[in-house]
Structures are given as C-alpha cells and as structure tokens.
Amino acid sequence: MRPRTTARSELLAMLAFLLRGAAMNRSLHFAFLLLAVVAAVFSYRSIARRGLTLDPIQRLYDEENEALDAEAMNETLFLLAAQEPGAKELQRDVADLLSADLESIDLPDGRHRQISIWRRAVKPRYRSIWRRGVKPRNRFMFLARITFLARPEHPQHDQVLPDFQRLLSDWFHNRREFRPEVMSDLVDQIKRPIDLNNHYTDSGQRYPTCAVVGNSGILLKADHGDLIDSHHLVIRLNNARISGYRRHVGAKTSLSFINSNVLHDCALLDGCFCHPYGDFVPVVFYICQPAHFIEYMICNSTHKSPLLVTDGRFDALCARIVKYYSLKLFVEETGESPSTWGMYRDERWFHYSSGMQAVVLAVGICDKVSIFGFGKSPQVSHHYHTNQTKELSLHDYPAEYEFYRDLIERPQSIPFLKDAGVKVPTVVLYH
Structure with a gap:
C-alpha cells in the first residue's frame, strides 16, 4: 500500500488528471481547469464540510499507475456535476x-x-x-x-403573451439560482396547496407517511396494493393506469406527478383532461420544454384542483444530484476520466426521470417515504401498464438506483442534498 500523498503531490496529481481530461474532451474550458485546481487545494476542507462519500471509489489509477486520491476525485465529480447538461x-x-x-x-x-x-x-x-x-x-x-x-x-388573447413571459422569466431565474435550501420550501409550495384543496388544517408539518409509486413492471410481481393505499399520501407518475392493477399498485391517489410532455398531451383534450385519478386530485409537473408554459396556462384555467409547477431551483438540485451519480458510476465502471462522460451520453438530452424527482419531492414533504415500482427485472416490461420494454436513453436509471441506495443507507453522504438544511426521512424501497 502506498503512503498517503502529501497535499502538494495531490494537487499535482489533480492538475495532471484534469489536463489529460481536457486533452480528451476539448469542451472543458480553461477557466474551469483553473477553478478545479483551486478547488483541489481546499478539497479536504470542502469534503469534510459536505461529507461526501469516498466509497466505493477508494483509489483510482491513471495509465502511469499514479494514485489519485479519492477526495480529489469526489471533488472533481462535484464540480463537473455543477455544470448542468444542456x-x-x-x-x-x-x-x-x-x-x-x-x-x-x-x-x-x-x-x-x-x-x-x-x-x-x-x-x-x-x-x-x-x-x-x-x-x-x-x-x-x-x-x-x-x-x-x-x-x-x-x-384572454391579450393576456397570453405577458403571462407567458412572466411565468417563463420567473421559472428560468430560479432555475439559474442554485439553492439547495429550496427543499425547506416544499411544504409551503406543494403540501399547503394540496391540504387546502382537501380542506385539511394547514399544520405546516410533513405528511407522516408517503408512497411514491413508480411504473416499473416489477410491480406485477408482488401484491403491494393494500400497503400502498395505507399511506397518508400516495404519489403516482405520468398518469399510469391503475384500473385492472389495483391488487399490485393500489387504488388511492393523493397526488399526480407528471412531466410537461404529458401536460402537453393533456392540453390537446377538451378541458385539458389530465386527471385520470379524478377531477380533484392535485397535479405537480416539471418543465421539460420551456414553451410548455403555454400548456400550463391553458390547463390551469380549467383545472378544478391545484396544478403546480416545480420550482426551478428544485429542478436544478435534482439535475445536479443525478449527474453526480451518473459521473460517479461511469468512473467506477470504466475507470476513465470523468471529463469523458459527455462522449458516452448526449448532454443536451440527459435528464433525471419523473420518478427520481417525485422521490426527492417526497423527501421534502414526508416523514417516511416508501418507494414502490422502481427497478427492473428480466421478463418484465419497462412499464407495468404498457408493452414498452426499453428504457429511455435520456435517463441514467442505474445511477438513480445508486442515489436511492444512498438515501436508504447513508443519506448524509449525498452531495448537494446535504446542503439543503433538511432532515432526510426514513426511506424504504419495496421490491
């Protein structure tokens, strides 16, 4: 075993590592190199402050068999994750x-x-x-x-343009203002409108228990329906059908979580029919394409229950978390420089899944989170209610599963989320 490297040798190793990555990927700007080198100097302090996990990245070796310290690697992943794809x-x-x-x-x-x-x-x-x-x-x-x-x-016709510009400007301003503390605002932003819609007392407290029901075909391999319905809040994704599957997926829906592509399809229907679980089930959605604020304006004017857009700062937080885990898994599996990650994934379209953001939402508004229907298995479809067999390439599902594992086993190690100032609740994943 090699002796622990000195701070000077670590800095030199970090610099050499980044320069080699820049040679392989010319899109890495020189300004970022300088930033990364400076960050390496303070890596020990920043790592201690964030509590980033060092396992299973214990030590990685370049082609000259020079060891790169795990702290420096994590700091590099952290910095690269802050560069949002697209x-x-x-x-x-x-x-x-x-x-x-x-x-x-x-x-x-x-x-x-x-x-x-x-x-x-x-x-x-x-x-x-x-x-x-x-x-x-x-x-x-x-x-x-x-x-x-x-x-x-x-x-009204003359109100469409100013309202659209206002909504888009506010969302994009928040999207560029990275603030993980937005997790502390989710009770006010999401739970309070839902409670008011259901005529509940506005307690300002989290839900005791929440179930996030994914759409994986593995749901059909167990009878979790009654267990799912026993939760105080049940979140379903992208209008997945429950009729005919209630023994496996339950019948209760408290909140529908969708992406704006689904909302676009709803807007084409009479009255923006986007509530297969009932007219009065609240809907939360995130923006996939900024032009979809038009669909939001169309649907919000006729929707009988709250139609809520996720905060742009919340979107940015989820984007950074998923990219970090995608980079981390890429390095572990390939041993290549993380700066080459973009050569294997189209960064313009890389995005977290609806399920991932729904789980993070539940982490912010629930005291206990149960996750159902996440994962894959041979001989089952990608979605339990469709014949789709292939996963979408714009998502990195294995990386998201690593994130869920850390939520369960060591939430204090999750980068960015640790800085949110909220207590991560107990999370249980049901297979």
Whole structure:
C-alpha cells in the first residue's frame, strides 16, 4: 500500500488528471481547469464540510499507475456535476421564447383556438441573400404552436403573451439560482396547496407517511396494493393506469406527478383532461420544454384542483444530484476520466426521470417515504401498464438506483442534498 500523498503531490496529481481530461474532451474550458485546481487545494476542507462519500471509489489509477486520491476525485465529480447538461441550449431556447412574437386567435370553426410562438429567422446566412434582393423561403421559425378546444375560462388573447413571459422569466431565474435550501420550501409550495384543496388544517408539518409509486413492471410481481393505499399520501407518475392493477399498485391517489410532455398531451383534450385519478386530485409537473408554459396556462384555467409547477431551483438540485451519480458510476465502471462522460451520453438530452424527482419531492414533504415500482427485472416490461420494454436513453436509471441506495443507507453522504438544511426521512424501497 502506498503512503498517503502529501497535499502538494495531490494537487499535482489533480492538475495532471484534469489536463489529460481536457486533452480528451476539448469542451472543458480553461477557466474551469483553473477553478478545479483551486478547488483541489481546499478539497479536504470542502469534503469534510459536505461529507461526501469516498466509497466505493477508494483509489483510482491513471495509465502511469499514479494514485489519485479519492477526495480529489469526489471533488472533481462535484464540480463537473455543477455544470448542468444542456444549460447553454436551455438559455438559448428561453431567450428565443422571451423575444419571440406570440399570436392567440380563434379559428374559423368557432370551436378551436390556436396559440403560436415564432421568431423571425434573421440569421447571418440570410442577410447576404436579402442584400441581393432574394427572400429566403422561410422567414419565420415557429417555436411552438398548439390548437385546442376553446373554453370561456381560458386566458384572454391579450393576456397570453405577458403571462407567458412572466411565468417563463420567473421559472428560468430560479432555475439559474442554485439553492439547495429550496427543499425547506416544499411544504409551503406543494403540501399547503394540496391540504387546502382537501380542506385539511394547514399544520405546516410533513405528511407522516408517503408512497411514491413508480411504473416499473416489477410491480406485477408482488401484491403491494393494500400497503400502498395505507399511506397518508400516495404519489403516482405520468398518469399510469391503475384500473385492472389495483391488487399490485393500489387504488388511492393523493397526488399526480407528471412531466410537461404529458401536460402537453393533456392540453390537446377538451378541458385539458389530465386527471385520470379524478377531477380533484392535485397535479405537480416539471418543465421539460420551456414553451410548455403555454400548456400550463391553458390547463390551469380549467383545472378544478391545484396544478403546480416545480420550482426551478428544485429542478436544478435534482439535475445536479443525478449527474453526480451518473459521473460517479461511469468512473467506477470504466475507470476513465470523468471529463469523458459527455462522449458516452448526449448532454443536451440527459435528464433525471419523473420518478427520481417525485422521490426527492417526497423527501421534502414526508416523514417516511416508501418507494414502490422502481427497478427492473428480466421478463418484465419497462412499464407495468404498457408493452414498452426499453428504457429511455435520456435517463441514467442505474445511477438513480445508486442515489436511492444512498438515501436508504447513508443519506448524509449525498452531495448537494446535504446542503439543503433538511432532515432526510426514513426511506424504504419495496421490491
């Protein structure tokens, strides 16, 4: 066993490690290299403060068999996880939407309404053409368009644009303001509206017990229905069907958790029918595409129960946690530099799953969290209620399972969540 390296040798090893990673991945900016090197100097203090786990990354070796200290590796993973996948694309999309033109009109059939968002396609490659007096074929680029059955409750035409810009601006501002303490706000943001909707006393306390019901086909291998229904709050994902499966998945639904792609499909239906569990079951959703605030405005005006958007800061927290575990698992399995992670995953589309964010939500509003229907097994479908067999490539499910394992066994070691200032409740995973 090699003797423990000195602080100086660790710093040099960290620098060499990052430079080799930069050579393999030119997208790693020089400014980030400097930041990472400075961070390495203080790695012991920061690691002690965050309490990051060092297992199972005990020691990793580069091609010259020089040991890289586990603390430095964890610090590197921590810093890389803070670089959100697709951040530049998201910023560009939001800027396009906020500067775009919006039109809200009633269609000639008298029954439908259409909202369109577009921007002028004024790009450098067009300007030289225009100077020659030739107009490009497509002078406009549609960013979003939705046609839906009109209702009197829907926003007035002249209110759509200012309301859309306000909602999008507020969400994106929060999305860029990383603040893990947002976990402390979830009782006010989520639980209080649900309790008011159910005419419960606003106690300001967490739910005693919560069940998060995933959609994995492994649910059909056990009869957890009655156990699920015994919880004070039951969270279901993406409108998964329960009819015909109640022995396995239960019948009670207290909260529907969906992504905004599901909300988009709901907005196309009369009255934004997005409540298969009942008209008065609250819905929480997270934004997949910033243009989906249009769908939110359509649905929120007709929804009989609370329709709540997750805080952008909460989204950012979940994104960092999942990327950290994805990087960590990648290094453990391949032994490669974490800076090459983006070569194996399309960072533009990498995203946490709906189930992962629902679990983190439950951690913030419940004293005990039970997880059902998470995981996979041979001879079962990806979703218990569909024939889908393949997992979505934009999610890293094995990394998310590692996160759930840490929630159960050593929650104090979870990066970012440890800084949230909340007590992680007891978490139980049922297979």
